[in-house]
Amino acid sequence: MSSHAEPLAFKANARRALADRDLDTALGRMTSGLVPNRARAVAALPEFEALRDRARELKDHVLVNLDHYLERFETNCLASGGQVHWCPTAEDARRIVLEVCRAAGARTVTKSKSMIAEELGLNGFLEANGIRPIETDLGEYIVQLADEPPSHIIAPAVHKTKEQISELFHRHHARYGLSQRQTEPRALVAEARQVLRQKFLDADVGITGANFLIAESGSSVMVTNEGNGDLTQTLPRVHVVIASIEKVVATLEDATTILRLLSRSATGQEFSAYTTITTGSKRPEDADGPDEFHVILLDNGRSALIGSEFQDILRCIRCGACMNHCPVYRSVGGHAYGAVYVGPMGAVLSPALIGIERGLHLPNASSFCGRCESVCPMRIPLPKLMRYWRERAFDSGAAPAAERWALRAWAWAACRPRLYAQGARLAARLLRLLGGSRGRIGRLWLAGAWTATRELPAPEGRTFQERWHAERERSDG
Amino acid sequence: MAGRRDPGRAAILEAIRGALGRAALSADGAGELDARLRRHPAGLIPAQGKPKAEARLAQFQAKAEAVACTVERLAGADRVPAAVAEYLRRHNLGPELALAPEAWLEALPWDRAPMLQLRKGAASGVERVALTAAFAGVAETGTLVTLSGPSHPTTLNFLPEHHLVALKASQVVGAYEEVWAALRKAGKGRRPALPRALNMITGPSRTGDIELEIQLGAHGPRALHVLLIDDEGGDGGQA
Numbered sequence: 001m002s003s004h005a006e007p008l009a010f011k012a013n014a015r016r017a018l019a020d021r022d023l024d025t026a027l028g029r030m031t032s033g034l035v036p037n038r039a040r041a042v043a044a045l046p047e048f049e050a051l052r053d054r055a056r057e058l059k060d061h062v063l064v065n066l067d068h069y070l071e072r073f074e075t076n077c078l079a080s081g082g083q084v085h086w087c088p089t090a091e092d093a094r095r096i097v098l099e100v101c102r103a104a105g106a107r108t109v110t111k112s113k114s115m116i117a118e119e120l121g122l123n124g125f126l127e128a129n130g131i132r133p134i135e136t137d138l139g140e141y142i143v144q145l146a147d148e149p150p151s152h153i154i155a156p157a158v159h160k161t162k163e164q165i166s167e168l169f170h171r172h173h174a175r176y177g178l179s180q181r182q183t184e185p186r187a188l189v190a191e192a193r194q195v196l197r198q199k200f201l202d203a204d205v206g207i208t209g210a211n212f213l214i215a216e217s218g219s220s221v222m223v224t225n226e227g228n229g230d231l232t233q234t235l236p237r238v239h240v241v242i243a244s245i246e247k248v249v250a251t252l253e254d255a256t257t258i259l260r261l262l263s264r265s266a267t268g269q270e271f272s273a274y275t276t277i278t279t280g281s282k283r284p285e286d287a288d289g290p291d292e293f294h295v296i297l298l299d300n301g302r303s304a305l306i307g308s309e310f311q312d313i314l315r316c317i318r319c320g321a322c323m324n325h326c327p328v329y330r331s332v333g334g335h336a337y338g339a340v341y342v343g344p345m346g347a348v349l350s351p352a353l354i355g356i357e358r359g360l361h362l363p364n365a366s367s368f369c370g371r372c373e374s375v376c377p378m379r380i381p382l383p384k385l386m387r388y389w390r391e392r393a394f395d396s397g398a399a400p401a402a403e404r405w406a407l408r409a410w411a412w413a414a415c416r417p418r419l420y421a422q423g424a425r426l427a428a429r430l431l432r433l434l435g436g437s438r439g440r441i442g443r444l445w446l447a448g449a450w451t452a453t454r455e456l457p458a459p460e461g462r463t464f465q466e467r468w469h470a471e472r473e474r475s476d477g
Numbered sequence: 478m479a480g481r482r483d484p485g486r487a488a489i490l491e492a493i494r495g496a497l498g499r500a501a502l503s504a505d506g507a508g509e510l511d512a513r514l515r516r517h518p519a520g521l522i523p524a525q526g527k528p529k530a531e532a533r534l535a536q537f538q539a540k541a542e543a544v545a546c547t548v549e550r551l552a553g554a555d556r557v558p559a560a561v562a563e564y565l566r567r568h569n570l571g572p573e574l575a576l577a578p579e580a581w582l583e584a585l586p587w588d589r590a591p592m593l594q595l596r597k598g599a600a601s602g603v604e605r606v607a608l609t610a611a612f613a614g615v616a617e618t619g620t621l622v623t624l625s626g627p628s629h630p631t632t633l634n635f636l637p638e639h640h641l642v643a644l645k646a647s648q649v650v651g652a653y654e655e656v657w658a659a660l661r662k663a664g665k666g667r668r669p670a671l672p673r674a675l676n677m678i679t680g681p682s683r684t685g686d687i688e689l690e691i692q693l694g695a696h697g698p699r700a701l702h703v704l705l706i707d708d709e710g711g712d713g714g715q716a
Contacts, residue, residue, distance in 0.1 A: 029688060029689050030689065033689045034689070045523055046524065047524070050521055051520075051521055054520055058520075064497060066493050066497075067490050067494055067497075067501065067502070068502050068506075068507055068510055070490070070493075072511070074486075076669075079668055079669060080668070080671075081669075085483070085485070086483050086485035086489050087485050087489075088485050088488045088489055088492070092485055136696065137686070138684045138687070138695055139684075139686035142686065142687075155686065155689070157686055157687075158689070161688065162687050165687055185687040185690050185692055186692055189684060189692040189694070190694075192695075193694065193695065193696055196696065197602065197696075200696075201602050215514065216514045217669065217670060217671050218669070219671060225682070225683050225684060225685070225695070226683065226695035226696045227635050227695065227696040227697025227698070228695065228696040228697075230631070230634070230635050230676070231635050231636070231696055231697070234631050234632055235632070245493075250510075250517075251513075251517040251518075252517065252657045253517050253519050253520055253654060253657060254520065256520060256654060256657070257520035257521065259653075260523065267685070270540070270618045270679075271620055271679040273544070273679050273681070273682060273683055273697075274676065274677070274682075275620075275677040275679075276677070277674070278674055278675075279669050279671040279673060279674075279675075280669055280673055282673060283626070283672075285627045286625060286627065286630075286673060287578075287599040287630035287632075288625075288630045288631055288632045289625060289631060289673050297489065299488075299489045299492065303493045303496050304492070304496060305496075306493060307496040307497055307498060308496070
């Protein structure tokens with residue numbers, strides 16, 4: 001799949017993805033693995049639903065007081081020897097990262113998985129400025145070797161088969177004297193460990209994301225399984241955390257409530273292998289750790305969502321449960337979306353970041369089955385938010401002309417009850433005729449795209465209103 | 478670059494306040510939020526974070542083993558050197574041990590394991606085995622909590638292939654919140670109250686990035702071995 005997929009090409013991307021057998025195998029694994037794992041973890045914690053309510057309240061409280069909590073975060077981060085950089089735009093954040101790297105004389109930078117770094121296009125930017133970024137999360141490392149974007153927010157290489165990974169490693173690791181081709185996951189992991197170990201030790205700057213920022217202590221919290229994030233932030237002289245402004249929570253206790261939901265929702269683990277709370281830089285008496293600790297606070301369109309109909313998406317903790325459970329994501333994978341954030345949460349967040357004109361198809365790439373909302377640990381009403389984007393697309397004229405005219409015609413008729421009833425009666429009878437004895441319609445004018453892949457069940461002949469009236473008369477009489 | 482005159486700072490705070498349709502919080506409003514920060518109310522602690530005293534150690538062990546830790550119960554701290562030597566022998570790891578410069582670990586009777594060669598300080602990447610202490614164990618999920626500092630270089634947690642942790646039974650608590658309470662007490666009046674790195678470790682390093690099949694030892698330790706020392710007088714109940 002192209003690494004330069006475009007959100008406006010979603011339909012073509014999806015068609016290509018559906019024909020990709022390897023992708024289908026890889027995505028099937030997700031449904032059979034992550035989905036039941038989450039279900040087991042949730043079933044084992046009777047308090048899960050109550051924790052979801054608490055977590056939603058905690059985050060909503062922060063969002064309506066975000067200015068205050070960001071200021072408190074800053075004060076406490078500075079007091080522990082950290083530095084805070086406020087970046088309204090992606091460009092501001094890239095500039096600050098580069099300044100920090102240049103001041104450190106950095107040639108190579110190790111990176112732990114960060115969606116914000118993807119949002120910033122940080123790797124390409126650093127490379128263009130002569131600094132080599134090295135992804136250290138195994139999945140991110142794989143997609144970096146393949147020159148592809150991640151296709152899932154917590155399992156970036158979920159679309160790759162082990163044969164494809166074996167081929168990639170074989171091609172790229174020969175230069176380290178590793179010429180024997182490995183094919184088994186265990187051996188592939190060991191090979192990546194060996195190659196990346198030296199990179200950790202050699203890096204000048206380590207860049208990580210943050211799952212949370214804690215206002216009361218000025219700390220960042222990072223949740224990982226591999227330990228790459230901790231090596232990234234401990235070994236180099238400079239540690240840079242890149243985080244968006246809505247990551248802040250008030251206290252350690254508040255972070256704890258959300259942590260109880262995060263891993264269970266993401267992978268079905270009770271707790272990830274490593275949860276690290278980082279507060280400032282190396283202390284004078286410490287034996288290791290970075291001399292500098294920088295936190296980049298990125299807005300990039302998020303403040304505009306506060307107070308809007310999209311505010312709920314700012315509760316998202318990036319667990320990936322919505323995409324794991326989404327039938328559309330399961331069918332086409334992450335790349336088809338052509339956006340940094342994919343699946344249901346991406347269908348809501350991406351249009352806010354890239355504009356509804358470019359993200360037009362994303363909130364439409366949904367069957368509206370509601371599974372995403374039902375598994376979201378932060379109770380984000382994702383289908384409702386996608387509908388808001390559809391409304392915005394209609395209002396702004398971004399929706400295609402045919403769709404707008406059809407909706408307008410329907411609205412015009414729907415405002416005229418008698419005409420609407422007559423029209424519906426006529427249509428129901430006509431469709432019944434078209435359905436013939438099988439009661440199914442194989443091809444329908446003006447709905448060719450819909451009937452190209454499925455049959456339309458024909459109405460039984462009477463409209464809902466007719467049946468409703470008949471029913472009322474019978475029960476009244 | 479940073480600091481309060483940062484134009485980005487004013488822009489972001491103004492944008493947030495504009496979106497909320499209000500100015501900066503009044504002194505009263507801010508005071509209320511700051512009072513909550515000082516109160517830091519505990520959230521909902523699940524039942525599995527509140528095991529009965531007599532079940533606490535068994536639950537910690539079961540949870541830790543469920544995430545691929547190994548747990549060895551020792552009758553006293555003086556048994557640690559022999560247990561470590563035996564672990565190295567069993568796994569054919571050679572005589573070298575990176576020992577965290579924690580006073581009570583250094584004071585153990587290491588002469589009882591004369592084969593061991595102890596190295597002290599931070600890890601450099603060549604060490605195969607490290608022994609550290611921990612600040613706490615959390616029975617809720619079998620999690621170890623370690624604090625960075627002069628007696629505990631963080632690199633010892635992540636660079637060696639085998640991480641051995643000496644944990645006293647009296648350090649095992651039910652829920653994470655008990656650890657925060659202990660930290661707040663220990664760090665009272667000190668700023669910053671938290672160490673540079675607080676590591677919560679739940680099992681050895683792992684990855685599922687190749688076909689979602691879990692492999693241990695992605696970048697951190699392949700094995701995490703807990704030496705659970707009985708310092709409470711035999712039955713493991715809380716004093």
